[in-house]
Structures are given as structure tokens and as C-alpha cells.
Amino acid sequence: MRNIYMRQVRLNNGVWMPVVGLGTYSSENDSETTQQAVRMALQMGYRHFDTAKIYGSEPALGNALRSAISDRMIQREDVFVTSKLWSSDHHDPVSALEETLQKLGLEYVDLYLVHWPVKLKPGVLNPVPGEEDFDILDLESTWLGMEKCLAMGLCRCIGVSNFSSRKVQQILDFATVPPAVNQVEMHPMWRQRKLREVCRKHNIHVSAYSPLGAPGNCWGSTAVVDHPILKSVALKHKATPAQVALAWGMSKGSSVIVKSFNQRRMKENIGALHLALDDSDTLKIQKMEEWKIMRGDFFTNETTSPYRTIQDLWDDEI
Numbered sequence: 001m002r003n004i005y006m007r008q009v010r011l012n013n014g015v016w017m018p019v020v021g022l023g024t025y026s027s028e029n030d031s032e033t034t035q036q037a038v039r040m041a042l043q044m045g046y047r048h049f050d051t052a053k054i055y056g057s058e059p060a061l062g063n064a065l066r067s068a069i070s071d072r073m074i075q076r077e078d079v080f081v082t083s084k085l086w087s088s089d090h091h092d093p094v095s096a097l098e099e100t101l102q103k104l105g106l107e108y109v110d111l112y113l114v115h116w117p118v119k120l121k122p123g124v125l126n127p128v129p130g131e132e133d134f135d136i137l138d139l140e141s142t143w144l145g146m147e148k149c150l151a152m153g154l155c156r157c158i159g160v161s162n163f164s165s166r167k168v169q170q171i172l173d174f175a176t177v178p179p180a181v182n183q184v185e186m187h188p189m190w191r192q193r194k195l196r197e198v199c200r201k202h203n204i205h206v207s208a209y210s211p212l213g214a215p216g217n218c219w220g221s222t223a224v225v226d227h228p229i230l231k232s233v234a235l236k237h238k239a240t241p242a243q244v245a246l247a248w249g250m251s252k253g254s255s256v257i258v259k260s261f262n263q264r265r266m267k268e269n270i271g272a273l274h275l276a277l278d279d280s281d282t283l284k285i286q287k288m289e290e291w292k293i294m295r296g297d298f299f300t301n302e303t304t305s306p307y308r309t310i311q312d313l314w315d316d317e318i
């Protein structure tokens, strides 16, 4: 990769991934706004973009990247693009990724993730599925499909998302290609200590989504960025609480996938690359109460889901 601006991490298959990624989930899903934000992000030095079929942002992201490539602002290999297999596509990851690539207008993605350890019936696009929408989860056949995507050159890396330590272990039990990444909720109030330890042992990179606690999202919270401890650390470093949250994630060896479509906040967020926290900051942050925001209740039920409760879904890591 030719990019000189962005710090990168080397994944277990030798592929380099920029440590700050721009999230593209927005409830409005306005194509023009997303394209403008991606363009601005490229100008600021962002080189990693996160999308998913279920976000509906693949076409806008693809348009913005292709237009930047045709303007010679970047080359394809300068950017790292992640997308995700939606739960109703577990039966055929290859076709799902081909559809994603068509929407992006790209020949490959850099990283393709199993979005959730949940299988829904083909065609179910409701992020909050009904009981009738669940199918029987078979992680082994899903992972075989992901490995096929890799072998076909449709992606450079494969990984998982929202997987507990136990589910990571399950995948490793049958994987020919181990996951390169586990993308999970992680921020100063949900620190993922155990999962990080397990993933480190198996050389799986942990990528942090909602690294600010998703302030401004309907399901998110301002609890992280408004926390007095983050505010005091920010004051000490003449930084902002958001920058402290992002710097904390990176200090744990994680990449951070942060969404902003606002020019000032996008600059602020990428500026976290210049903030180094010291041990006393980390110790303070370690004392913050823990609270998971994305709980996944919508994937649990008493009848058809493999998970009756959120404790089942996260294997008690909640």
C-alpha cells in the first residue's frame, strides 16, 4: 500500500490494514451525503472504509472510491475496503459477495466479515427478524463459503464480527483459513478484555466498532464521550473525549472504525492518531464502569433462534 499518512496493522495473513477506518452506517443512508463524506475522508488521509450489505451504503461508497480513482486521487490498492455477509446470505457467501462487489463497482474487497453468528432465511433483510425468519445456524458451512470467496480472489482477507471467544474457538476448530479479524463493539466502557486476550493468542486482530459508543445513533449513547474520566484525560492532553476514546482503542492494538460524516469531527477523529495515552490514563479508563450498548436482543427468541437470551448469544461475555 502506498499510503504515507495512515498507521497500519499487519493481519495474520500478511495483509496491512489502516488502523483508523471510516464507518458508513447511517440511519438516513443518504447517498449524496455518504459520497461527500468519503471524498472528504480521502482528502484528510482516511484509507480504510467499512460498509455492509445491510447498511445500504455499498453503492455510495463504491461511487466515491471509483470517482477518486478515476480522478487519480488514489489507486485502488491505496484503500482498504471492508464489507459484511448479511445473515440471510449464510447459505451462499460467494453469491452475496459477488452482489456486494457489483454494488461497490470493485473487483475485490480487502476484508469480508461474517456480520453476525446468526443465520436467517434467504431474502430476510429486516435487521430485527421475526421468529419465522431464523434458519438453522451451521457456522462450518458458512465459513467454508467464506474460504471459497478468498480462494476465488473476491476478497483479500476473511473474518468475523460479533463473535464471542467461544465462537472464535468454534471457527478455529474447523477453519482451514483462520479469521484475520473479529470486528466487535469496543470502547472505554466496553473493553473486551477476555476477547482481546483470546484473539491475541490466536493472532486474530480485534477491530473496534462504535469506538465512541455511537453517540447520536438512535440505539447508541453519549455515555462514553460525556464520561468525566474521558473528559479529564482529554483536558490533560488538550484533546477531545472522542480522541481519547479512539486513542485508547488503538493503544490496545485494535483498529477503530469510527463514523462521522461531519468535516470537523472527521478531522478530530483522524487526529487521534497523534494522541499517545500514558499508563496513568489507561489506569483511569480501566476504572470506568462497563456497559455494552449493542446487545443483540433482536437475534434472540425462545423458539427459532439458536440463542434464547443475550447471554447465549455472547456466551456469557455480557
Ligand SMILES: NC(=O)c1ccc[n+]([C@@H]2O[C@H](COP(=O)([O-])OP(=O)(O)OC[C@H]3O[C@@H](n4cnc5c(N)ncnc54)[C@H](OP(=O)(O)O)[C@@H]3O)[C@@H](O)[C@H]2O)c1
Residues within 6 Å of the ligand: 022, 023, 024, 025, 026, 050, 051, 115, 161, 162, 183, 184, 208, 209, 210, 211, 212, 213, 214, 215, 216, 217, 220, 225, 242, 243, 257, 258, 259, 260, 261, 262, 265, 266, 268, 269, 294
Ligand atoms: N460489525 C457490526 O455489527 C457493526 C455494528 C455497528 C457499527 N459498525 C461499523 O462501525 C462504524 C462506527 O460505529 P457507530 O457508527 O455505531 O459508532 P461511533 O463511530 O462510535 O459513533 C458514530 C456517531 O458519533 C458521532 N460522532 C462522530 N465523531 C464524533 C466526535 N468526534 N464527537 C462527537 N460525536 C461524534 C457521529 O455523528 P456525525 O456523523 O454527525 O459526526 C455518529 O452519530 C459504523 O458506521 C459501521 O461501519 C459495525
